[in-house]
Amino acid sequence: MSHTRYVNREIPQISLADFESRIDNITAELINAAENVGFFTLIDHGLSKQDIEAMFLTSKSFFDLPDNAKAIVPWNSNNVGWEKNSQIRPSTGKPDSKESYQLQFGENMKGLWVGDDHLPGFQASCLGFMQQVQTISECLMRCFARGLGFPDDFFIKCHDVSRPDSQTTMRLLHYFALPEEADGNVYHRAGAHADWDFLTLLFQKEGQSGLEICPGREVVTEFGIGDKWTKVEAKTGEIVCNIGDLLMSWSDDRFKSTFHRVKAPCEHGDYFGDRYSIAYFNQPCKDSLIQGPLKKYPMVTGAQFTENAMKRNFAALQEKLKTVAAA
Numbered sequence: 481m482s483h484t485r486y487v488n489r490e491i492p493q494i495s496l497a498d499f500e501s502r503i504d505n506i507t508a509e510l511i512n513a514a515e516n517v518g519f520f521t522l523i524d525h526g527l528s529k530q531d532i533e534a535m536f537l538t539s540k541s542f543f544d545l546p547d548n549a550k551a552i553v554p555w556n557s558n559n560v561g562w563e564k565n566s567q568i569r570p571s572t573g574k575p576d577s578k579e580s581y582q583l584q585f586g587e588n589m590k591g592l593w594v595g596d597d598h599l600p601g602f603q604a605s606c607l608g609f610m611q612q613v614q615t616i617s618e619c620l621m622r623c624f625a626r627g628l629g630f631p632d633d634f635f636i637k638c639h640d641v642s643r644p645d646s647q648t649t650m651r652l653l654h655y656f657a658l659p660e661e662a663d664g665n666v667y668h669r670a671g672a673h674a675d676w677d678f679l680t681l682l683f684q685k686e687g688q689s690g691l692e693i694c695p696g697r698e699v700v701t702e703f704g705i706g707d708k709w710t711k712v713e714a715k716t717g718e719i720v721c722n723i724g725d726l727l728m729s730w731s732d733d734r735f736k737s738t739f740h741r742v743k744a745p746c747e748h749g750d751y752f753g754d755r756y757s758i759a760y761f762n763q764p765c766k767d768s769l770i771q772g773p774l775k776k777y778p779m780v781t782g783a784q785f786t787e788n789a790m791k792r793n794f795a796a797l798q799e800k801l802k803t804v805a806a807a
């Protein structure tokens with residue numbers, strides 16, 4: 481196994497303290513991070529470490545259920561529900577060694593919330609946390625709208641989570657503990673990819689490292705694997721944010737959607753234990769109209785953008801699977 485090539489890159493850390501009075505400074509910092517790295521971390525965002533730890537406990541209580549209980553809320557193509565070892569990325573052609581449970585605010589969740597009989601209060605806790613993360617997301621949306629010359633509430637309206645058909649998704653993730661002794665297998669955790677949403681907010685747990693980024697749009701479009709990675713430290717109180725393909729397109733490619741992964745642990749110093757993380761994907765309403773101020777790309781609806789992203793992903797995956805089969 482060859483050694484991963486690492487490079488130190490500055491990942492901007494942005495404080496949201498005194499948001500209303502500092503909005504112009506915060507906007508400048510966010511725009512700079514979005515243009516140059518595509519990733520940044522947030523502090524002073526209003527969620528306490530205790531709130532985040534409580535959500536991680538709730539998440540663990542779900543994953544601790546037996547598989548036959550989790551299978552009552554199976555994943556479907558509305559991007560909701562539970563899956564295990566089923567997500568295959570075009571970069572790897574192999575399933576991620578993980579399970580995840582995707583949650584939304586609206587009608588897509590009908591019948592897919594784990595019930596109070598299994599986990600009392602689960603739905604209410606998740607929705608409460610999601611609402612808090614939405615509030616933080618909306619602060620960032622105001623800044624990005626300003627930075628691009630749109631009205632302040634422009635992106636907020638385009639991602640309205642009070643609509644029954646809202647697509648915004650919180651994903652609880654559990655990566656399984658892996659053997660530390662090499663056994664000839666590669667256990668991908670989250671194979672390298674870019675997100676196709678507007679903006680992702682990610683919660684990590686101290687001590688459960690593995691997230692890495694690889695800036696460079698060229699590796700994204702080819703679904704290839706760039707070769708120089710930067711570790712993003714896991715700190716429970718921080719929120720790691722990354723620009724998704726949607727905001728990249730909406731900014732006429734000014735802001736960067738950055739390739740990232742949770743590394744398949746394989747080298748000395750890698751973390752092999754269970755990893756829990758929580759990702760919040762800001763997704764557009766189906767009828768939102770998407771076009772950047774410079775009109776670099778034709779206007780599409782939110783539904784079309786997502787459909788195109790899924791098609792592109794599917795096509796790249798088929799290509800990869802052919803090479804995996806031929807190997």
Ligand SMILES: O=C(O)CCC(=O)C(=O)O
Nearest residue numbers: 653670675691742757759
């Ligand atoms: O689990 C993580 O830390 C990252 C997950 C991720 O990148 C994703 O689900 O898109």
Ligand SMILES: [Fe+2]
Nearest residue numbers: 673674675740
């Ligand atoms: Fe991601």
